[in-house]
Amino acid sequence: MQHHSFRNNGSLENYNKNLLRSLKHHISRYETYQCNAKKISNEKAIEFGFVIDNTSIMPDLIKRDGKLLIITPFMMPDFVKQIKLNKWIKHIFYIFTNMSKRQILYVYVGKNNFKYYEDDCNHVQLNDEYVQLKAESLSVNLIIPRKKGN
Amino acid sequence: MKNAAKKFMRQLSEYELITIDEKSNNRINKILSSNFKVEFGFDSPDIPLIYDAKMIALEEFEFDSSKTKKNQVNKKKKLLSLTEK
Numbered sequence: 001m002q003h004h005s006f007r008n009n010g011s012l013e014n015y016n017k018n019l020l021r022s023l024k025h026h027i028s029r030y031e032t033y034q035c036n037a038k039k040i041s042n043e044k045a046i047e048f049g050f051v052i053d054n055t056s057i058m059p060d061l062i063k064r065d066g067k068l069l070i071i072t073p074f075m076m077p078d079f080v081k082q083i084k085l086n087k088w089i090k091h092i093f094y095i096f097t098n099m100s101k102r103q104i105l106y107v108y109v110g111k112n113n114f115k116y117y118e119d120d121c122n123h124v125q126l127n128d129e130y131v132q133l134k135a136e137s138l139s140v141n142l143i144i145p146r147k148k149g150n
Numbered sequence: 151m152k153n154a155a156k157k158f159m160r161q162l163s164e165y166e167l168i169t170i171d172e173k174s175n176n177r178i179n180k181i182l183s184s185n186f187k188v189e190f191g192f193d194s195p196d197i198p199l200i201y202d203a204k205m206i207a208l209e210e211f212e213f214d215s216s217k218t219k220k221n222q223v224n225k226k227k228k229l230l231s232l233t234e235k
Contacts, residue, residue: 015215022211033209051158053212060215071215074170091177091208095161102165106178113173 002139012130015060016076019052023079026050027086049091058133059099062124068131070098072105074117075124083109084118158210 026033030048037046052073054060060071073079073094083089087109094105107117116122162182169175 010216014217018213018215018217022213026209026211049208051208051210053210054215055212056215058216093208095165102161104161104165104167106167106169106174107171108174108177110173110177113171116171 002141004137004139005134010056010058010060010130010132012062012071012124012128015071015130016078019073019076020078020082022052023050023082027082027089030086030088047090048088049093050089051093052095054094054096056097057135059097061131061133062128063131064125064128069128070096071124072096074105074107075122077120077123080117080123084114158208 033048034046037048061068062071063069073092083092090109092105092107092109094107096103096105107114167178169178
């Protein structure tokens with residue numbers, strides 16, 4: 001029997017850092033995207049958005065008042081700030097795992113509805129505790145002897 | 151259809167889609183009910199999403215909160231689009 005533990009360095013800091021690094025990289029390429037969009041469409045009204053795929057093995061959770069909450073980018077003040085600063089980002093699809101299944105959170109960045117995401121009480125708090133989950137796998141090799149004569 | 155577009159369309163159909171606010175809910179319902187299809191590449195090259203004569207260009211990226219190495223993100227620089235027929 002083989003046992004394998006996956007290294008997991010999950011933390012709120014890593015979540016925020018990795019998310020922002022990707023986001024900022026793509027934000028810096030906005031002009032290229034805009035240029036390419038014009039090449040493939042004559043439409044004047046082009047709206048941009050991001051599909052964010054959280055590929056972490058385990059779900060990202062925090063513990064607040066004894067309850068478990070799934071972390072989303074919209075709980076990170078820096079992310080919300082970047083989205084607000086870059087008004088050209090209109091659509092966000094966040095793909096994540098909630099332990100039992102994969103889900104997609106869709107957010108349209110509109111004038112009125114985005115206030116909800118800007119509200120501090122919907123962000124991560126100082127007392128929130130990142131839940132460290134450890135992924136482990138077990139595997140078994142069976143040797144099946146061949147029958148004589150085969 | 152490009153692989154990224156196929157993947158995104160499969161994710162849209164297989165995964166549970168959730169929204170928190172009403173405006174997002176209305177917007178995504180409008181997109182999904184607009185008989186859209188994923189069409190072509192964009193950045194290098196991928197896809198834009200058109201409905202109601204509007205194009206939505208979607209860039210795809212992934213991140214992993216459990217990793218600390220610098221180069222573990224930005225594996226995908228894909229632009230997705232869905233085009234209304």
